[in-house]
Amino acid sequence: MSEIKAVRELLDTAARPFEDALAMPPSVYTDEDFVERELSDVFAKEWVCVGRASSLKSPGDYLAYDLAGQPIVVLRDREGVLRALSNVCLHRMSTLLEGSGNVRSIVCPYHAWTYNLDGTLRGAPFMQATTGFCKGDYALPQIRCEEWLGWVYVTLDATRPSVAEALAPLEAMISQYGMETYVESFRETHVWDTNWKVLAENFMESYHLPVCHAGTIGPLHKLEEMDCPPGLEAFNYHWIIKDATLPIGNAHPDNTRLTGDWRRTTALMAIYPSHLVTLTPGYFWYLSLHPKGPGQVHITFGGGLSPDFLEDPRGAENLKLLKTMLDKVNVEDRGCTEKVYRGLSAAVARPGHLSYLERPIYDFMQYLAERTGGFVRPSFEPSAQAAE
Numbered sequence: 605m606s607e608i609k610a611v612r613e614l615l616d617t618a619a620r621p622f623e624d625a626l627a628m629p630p631s632v633y634t635d636e637d638f639v640e641r642e643l644s645d646v647f648a649k650e651w652v653c654v655g656r657a658s659s660l661k662s663p664g665d666y667l668a669y670d671l672a673g674q675p676i677v678v679l680r681d682r683e684g685v686l687r688a689l690s691n692v693c694l695h696r697m698s699t700l701l702e703g704s705g706n707v708r709s710i711v712c713p714y715h716a717w718t719y720n721l722d723g724t725l726r727g728a729p730f731m732q733a734t735t736g737f738c739k740g741d742y743a744l745p746q747i748r749c750e751e752w753l754g755w756v757y758v759t760l761d762a763t764r765p766s767v768a769e770a771l772a773p774l775e776a777m778i779s780q781y782g783m784e785t786y787v788e789s790f791r792e793t794h795v796w797d798t799n800w801k802v803l804a805e806n807f808m809e810s811y812h813l814p815v816c817h818a819g820t821i822g823p824l825h826k827l828e829e830m831d832c833p834p835g836l837e838a839f840n841y842h843w844i845i846k847d848a849t850l851p852i853g854n855a856h857p858d859n860t861r862l863t864g865d866w867r868r869t870t871a872l873m874a875i876y877p878s879h880l881v882t883l884t885p886g887y888f889w890y891l892s893l894h895p896k897g898p899g900q901v902h903i904t905f906g907g908g909l910s911p912d913f914l915e916d917p918r919g920a921e922n923l924k925l926l927k928t929m930l931d932k933v934n935v936e937d938r939g940c941t942e943k944v945y946r947g948l949s950a951a952v953a954r955p956g957h958l959s960y961l962e963r964p965i966y967d968f969m970q971y972l973a974e975r976t977g978g979f980v981r982p983s984f985e986p987s988a989q990a991a992e
C-alpha cells in the first residue's frame with residue numbers, strides 16, 4: 605500500500621483506546637488521495653445499498669447508480685429476477701439509462717443498440733454489413749446484486765461474502781420489527797456539500813438530537829435513555845427511546861410483535877460502509893451515501909411506514925406527517941454537516957474527544973482504518989444486545 609498522509613493519521617487515531625478517543629483527523633475528510641483510496645478499497649469492494657426491492661416491483665423497473673466510478677443499472681427482469689448490469693453500451697460505450705423508471709428494453713440513446721432486461725443484445729441497427737459482428741457475442745456484464753430484508757445491495761467484488769452472511773448478527777438483533785414488511789413510499793437523491801463520512805457519522809450519534817434538532821425531533825428523546833454498545837464487524841448500531849408524542853415512532857395498537865420497551869425503541873444502524881437506517885416500530889428511513897470527491901456526498905434518501913400504520917385509516921396522514929418531519933430534520937442535518945465540513949477544512953481545525961454517546965463513530969473509524977490502512981480491529985463476539 606502506498607503511503608498516504610491521511611491513512612497514517614487515521615491509523616494513529618484509530619489505535620487510541622475508546623476512553624481517550626478523538627474524532628478523525630481533518631485530512632481523512634479533505635484529501636483527494638484518501639478519497640481515491642476509499643473508492644478502490646471500500647466502495648469498489650463492499651456491498652452498497654441502492655434502495656428497496658419494493659420500489660423495483662414490476663418487470664422493467666430500474667434505477668441507475670454510479671458505484672466507485674462504474675455506471676450500473678439495477679432492474680427487475682421479465683422473469684421477476686432482480687439484476688444489476690453494467691450501464692455502459694457495448695458499441696461506443698455511451699452510458700445507457702439514467703435516474704429511475706420503467707423500460708421494456710434498454711435502448712442506447714446514441715445509436716439505439718437495444719438490450720433485453722437480462723443484458724443480452726436484442727438488436728443493433730444497420731450492422732448487417734459488418735460481417736465480423738455477431739449479436740450473440742454481446743451481453744452487458746452482470747454485477748452482483750442481493751436482497752436482504754427488503755434492501756437491494758450491489759458489489760463490484762466477485763469474492764465478497766453474501767450480505768445475509770455478513771449481516772446475520774444484525775438480522776438477529778432486529779427481527780422483532782419485521783423490517784422486511786415496511787414499505788418504501790419515497791426515494792430521492794440529493795447532493796450535499798460535505799464529506800460522506802461527516803454525514804455518516806452524524807447519523808451514527810444521537811448526541812446531536814437535542815441541539816441540532818431542537819426545533820423538530822430533539823424533544824422526543826432523552827440522552828440518558830440512549831444505549832450505544834460497541835459495534836460488530838460489518839455494522840455499528842445504537843438504540844434510542846422515542847416519546848409517545850410522535851405516535852408513528854411507537855408501536856401501532858395492532859402491533860403484537862413488539863412488547864415492553866421495544867414498543868418505543870428505535871434502532872439506528874450503520875451498515876458499513878454507508879447504509880444508514882433508522883428503524884422505529886412505526887416507520888423507517890434511510891440514507892445510502894457515496895463520495896463525490898472529498899467535499900460532496902451523493903445521497904439516496906428514502907423511507908416509509910410499517911404495514912400497520914400504512915393500512916390504518918389515517919395511513920395517508922401518517923405518510924404526510926413522516927415526510928414533512930423528515931424533510932425538516934434533513935434541513936437541520938444538512939446545516940450541521942455542511943458546517944462541520946467548512947470547519948474541518950480550516951487550517952485551525954483540530955479533532956476533539958468523543959463522548960461515550962459517539963461510540964459508533966469510534967467503531968466506524970476503526971473499520972475505515974482497517975479497509976484503507978490495514979488496521980487490525982479487535983475480534984468480534986457476535987452477541988445480540990437488546991435495549992431492555
Ligand code: FES
Pocket residue numbers: 693694695696697698712713714715716717
Ligand atoms: S454507443 Fe450505444 S449504440 Fe452506439
Ligand SMILES: [Fe+2]
Pocket residue numbers: 806812813816817937
Ligand atoms: Fe440528525
